[in-house]
Amino acid sequence: MLEVLEQDQPTLLIVDDERVNRTMLAELLGQQYRVLLAKDGHSALTIASREAHRLMLILLDVSMPGMDGYEVLAQLRSNDATAAIAIIFITGQSDAAAEEYGLRLGAADYVSKPIRPAVVSVRVRNQIQMAQQRQALERLAHVDGLTSLSNRRHFDDMLQRTSRRCMRTGEVLGLALIDIDHFKQYNDQYGHLQGDEALKSVASTLARHARRSFDIAARFGGEEFALILPGNSEPQTLVEQFRESVAQLCIAHAASDVAKHLTVSCGVLTITQPTPETFEKWLQKVDELLYKAKTQGRNQVQSALYAKN
Numbered sequence: 001m002l003e004v005l006e007q008d009q010p011t012l013l014i015v016d017d018e019r020v021n022r023t024m025l026a027e028l029l030g031q032q033y034r035v036l037l038a039k040d041g042h043s044a045l046t047i048a049s050r051e052a053h054r055l056m057l058i059l060l061d062v063s064m065p066g067m068d069g070y071e072v073l074a075q076l077r078s079n080d081a082t083a084a085i086a087i088i089f090i091t092g093q094s095d096a097a098a099e100e101y102g103l104r105l106g107a108a109d110y111v112s113k114p115i116r117p118a119v120v121s122v123r124v125r126n127q128i129q130m131a132q133q134r135q136a137l138e139r140l141a142h143v144d145g146l147t148s149l150s151n152r153r154h155f156d157d158m159l160q161r162t163s164r165r166c167m168r169t170g171e172v173l174g175l176a177l178i179d180i181d182h183f184k185q186y187n188d189q190y191g192h193l194q195g196d197e198a199l200k201s202v203a204s205t206l207a208r209h210a211r212r213s214f215d216i217a218a219r220f221g222g223e224e225f226a227l228i229l230p231g232n233s234e235p236q237t238l239v240e241q242f243r244e245s246v247a248q249l250c251i252a253h254a255a256s257d258v259a260k261h262l263t264v265s266c267g268v269l270t271i272t273q274p275t276p277e278t279f280e281k282w283l284q285k286v287d288e289l290l291y292k293a294k295t296q297g298r299n300q301v302q303s304a305l306y307a308k309n
């Protein structure tokens with residue numbers, strides 16, 4: 001129960017070089033939030049990138065020895081993972097110019113020292129609420145309503161981001177396109193609502209197979225799905241297991257000439273050295289592999305290595 005509570009609690013980071021301020025803020029906010037502490041800019045950046053996926057707000061002291069709060073903010077903004085985290089500056093300076101400067105840099109709000117606990121609580125609550133609303137909206141914009149997988153827009157975005165990361169790190173990139181076989185006949189035979197249920201079953205099976213933290217399972221279009229599998233040098237193995245899992249769902253498909261149950265065809269591409277090629281080329285190639293799987297009998301995986309030319 002405690003664990004569930006901790007996971008549900010929004011996480012915030014308090015950055016202040018003075019222990020007394022850190023302790024006071026942690027006591028004030030620790031009841032409602034999961035509070036992390038840093039005593040300087042460098043450790044703040046380390047914690048922020050490690051906790052980026054959970055961190056909703058940073059309370060950031062402006063004047064600290066070494067790296068000041070403005071510099072920390074600039075570095076957070078230059079990192080994709082931490083760029084969107086809301087910042088409240090804590091400052092002893094009460095002059096309007098400093099406040100304006102911080103807000104222009106992208107701080108969401110300001111609190112001034114000496115800290116007034118009631119004011120801090122309200123300002124923190126406001127920022128956390130806004131961050132939660134932002135996250136909810138982002139989620140809605142990324143997710144396919146029927147299947148809860150990533151939607152096409154998020155897929156395109158993630159393919160761009162993932163391939164840039166793979167180009168940087170030299171990691172391989174697996175890419176797959178999946179299409180349900182004879183889905184028009186399925187709809188015709190069993191009706192659109194049952195078609196929707198079949199799509200949901202295939203989607204949740206796909207999500208179960210794409211379970212590493214950077215894997216992306218997406219609904220690519222009507223009855224087409226896609227996978228982005230960074231760092232997977234044999235994506236065809238995973239996709240083959242997925243294909244088998246779909247067959248094992250045993251969703252009856254009497255109108256199919258492939259099998260008595262619902263099946264999928266898949267194209268899989270292993271991009272060994274992602275280079276600044278256009279993503280369209282990869283998608284075109286993986287689509288050709290899917291087409292090959294369709295024309296060679298369906299219910300199968302066709303795979304290839306991506307060669308630049």
Ligand SMILES: Nc1nc2c(ncn2[C@@H]2O[C@H](COP(=O)(O)OP(=O)(O)OP(=O)(O)O)[C@@H](O)[C@H]2O)c(=O)[nH]1
Pocket residue numbers: 146179180181182183184185187191192193194195196199221222223294
């Ligand atoms: N139930 C349901 N059907 C959908 C949805 N989106 C697309 N479809 C259906 O998916 C079917 C796709 O048909 P086709 O593109 O002809 O493909 P197919 O029948 O699977 O044939 P092959 O791909 O060649 O095996 C169409 O009948 C669409 O209406 C959806 O959200 N729900």
